[in-house]
Structure formats: structure tokens, C-alpha cells
Amino acid sequence: MRIVKYICSVILLVTSLSYTNAEERIVTISAPNSLIASGFFDYIIPRFKLKTQISVKLVTDSAMIAISKNSGRAFLQMGDIEFKIDIVEENNYSERFFNWLKSDVGRKTISSIQENDEPVFVSLEIEEVATRQVRLSGDAKLGLKQSQQKCARCHVVEKGRKNSIGSTPSFFALRTFDDWDLRFSGFYLLRPHPAFTIIPDVTEPFDDSRPAPIVPIELDLNELQAIIAYVQNIPPADLGEPVKHQ
Known part of the structure; x- marks a missing residue:
């Protein structure tokens, strides 16, 4: 009985340490209140997580991805309002979310959000940044x-x-x-x-x-x-x- 308890204790300890050391797979996003209230994120977040096993957290500042009406690349339209996206912190998770948004799956997911059998959002094709020729001096x-x-x-x-x-x-x-x-x-x-x-x-x-x-x-x-x-x-x-x- 003592041996069984000892083995269980070791398993629990290893599991706890593994969980503690595991990297948190998460992307943080800031967005206008109007977009949050629209239910956009309530719809796409579970589907993005199911596809990538990456969680999404909405924050008010220090976000990896910033969505606004003013700066960035246009990616979404809701009525007359156009929303733009900007990657503030480049890492695997922010890039995965950005690439998912502009993928066929991401765009179809956005287009499938409907109200009274009418699409609520229009997924815009994200413009690619023009290639620039870079010539730098340095050792x-x-x-x-x-x-x-x-x-x-x-x-x-x-x-x-x-x-x-x-x-x-x-x-x-x-x-x-x-x-x-x-x-x-x-x-x-x-x-x-x-x-x-x-x-x-x-x-x-x-x-x-x-x-x-x-x-x-x-x-x-x-x-x-x-x-x-x-x-x-x-x-x-x-x-x-x-x-x-x-």
C-alpha cells in the first residue's frame, strides 16, 4: 500500500512539474469594444483554438496583435466599419493567428458568421507588404x-x-x-x-x-x-x- 501511495505521489509531482514548465500557448489581442461586443471573437476563438491548440486572450494593452480602425492592414468589414490588424509582437503564436485569419479556412469561418441568414462580416483580403530592396553597410x-x-x-x-x-x-x-x-x-x-x-x-x-x-x-x-x-x-x-x- 505504501508503495502504491509513493508511486502515485511521484506521478502527481512529475505531472505538476510538467504542467508548470509547459509553455503557455496563447496569443493576446487588443480590439475595439464594438468588435468585441459584436460576438466576432466568441465565434472565431473556439474554432481557431480547435485548429491550432492556441488560446486567445483579449487584453486592453501590451497585446501581441492590435486590431483597430486606424492603423495596420485592413482585414475585416462590419457594415461601414473597416477594421485593421497589426502584429505588435512577432512570435509563432501571433503569426499563426494572423496567417489563420488570411487563410481560406479563416476567411470562410468569418464569412459563416450570420444574423437572420445574412453575413455579419466581410473578410477582406489582407494586402501583402511590398518587397523592398535593402542594402546595408556594417561589419x-x-x-x-x-x-x-x-x-x-x-x-x-x-x-x-x-x-x-x-x-x-x-x-x-x-x-x-x-x-x-x-x-x-x-x-x-x-x-x-x-x-x-x-x-x-x-x-x-x-x-x-x-x-x-x-x-x-x-x-x-x-x-x-x-x-x-x-x-x-x-x-x-x-x-x-x-x-x-x-
Whole structure:
């Protein structure tokens, strides 16, 4: 009997630790009250989660995805109101939600929301960002060294390395974005980087009452330019063709 109790205790402990260490699969979204009250999210969230096993949480600030009437790319129309979407924090979960919205399945899901046998929403085709030619100067060799020292604890920065944190995208995945250089140039403004990044004469000093949660990363603008020059020379990740549904 004691052995059985011991085994059960071990199983419960392992299960508890596994649950605690499991990465939370969630995307946070901010949206106008009018869209929330319309029932749009009540309808699409369960279907998105069923498809991806990713939860969606509606928040008022610090969202991974911001939906508004003013900024971003138009993706949805409700009556005369056009809603736009903007990815504020790039990670696997925000990208999955964005890609689901513009997929055939996502658009058909939106179009299936009806009231009195009439569609409530019109799913708009999301415009692709125009491809830009980027030519940057900088020491790419120094950029690799700086990336290894200051970025590799969270991101995969070179081939053959697989250590990264959870849903943190690799440099190769980030390189697939048409505006990748802008994302890298202003990375210190994008969550979670402001909490632990120091760029002299650019970022504000940390508040003594709110110290950095991890050992801060410090680099100057020349080192940042070198990192961007390095990333310019790496191949974008091959993410494959979008899934097509018949």
C-alpha cells in the first residue's frame, strides 16, 4: 500500500512539474469594444483554438496583435466599419493567428458568421507588404559575434544551433519578413526587449524600483548595425508553401 501511495505521489509531482514548465500557448489581442461586443471573437476563438491548440486572450494593452480602425492592414468589414490588424509582437503564436485569419479556412469561418441568414462580416483580403530592396553597410563578421554573445540565449542566430526560448523566432524566420531590417533596427522597442536592453544615448536608464528581469544586454549603434549587416547575408527560412484547402 505504501508503495502504491509513493508511486502515485511521484506521478502527481512529475505531472505538476510538467504542467508548470509547459509553455503557455496563447496569443493576446487588443480590439475595439464594438468588435468585441459584436460576438466576432466568441465565434472565431473556439474554432481557431480547435485548429491550432492556441488560446486567445483579449487584453486592453501590451497585446501581441492590435486590431483597430486606424492603423495596420485592413482585414475585416462590419457594415461601414473597416477594421485593421497589426502584429505588435512577432512570435509563432501571433503569426499563426494572423496567417489563420488570411487563410481560406479563416476567411470562410468569418464569412459563416450570420444574423437572420445574412453575413455579419466581410473578410477582406489582407494586402501583402511590398518587397523592398535593402542594402546595408556594417561589419557582418562583428555582427555574427555580437549575435552569438547577445542574442543567442533566446534566438537561433546561426545554422547548426537549436537553442532558443519557446516561441522565440530564429533569425532565419525573422529574415522572411519584407521589413526585417526595420524590425531589427528598432528591436529594442519591441517586447520583451525594452525590459533588458541598453543602447547608450538611445534607451532610457532602467528604473531603480524595476530592475531588469535578466542580465541586461548592452550594445551600441555600431554593433546593432553590424548585427543587421550579418542578418542581411543569411538566407530566409524556407517556410514552405501555404496550406491550400479544397
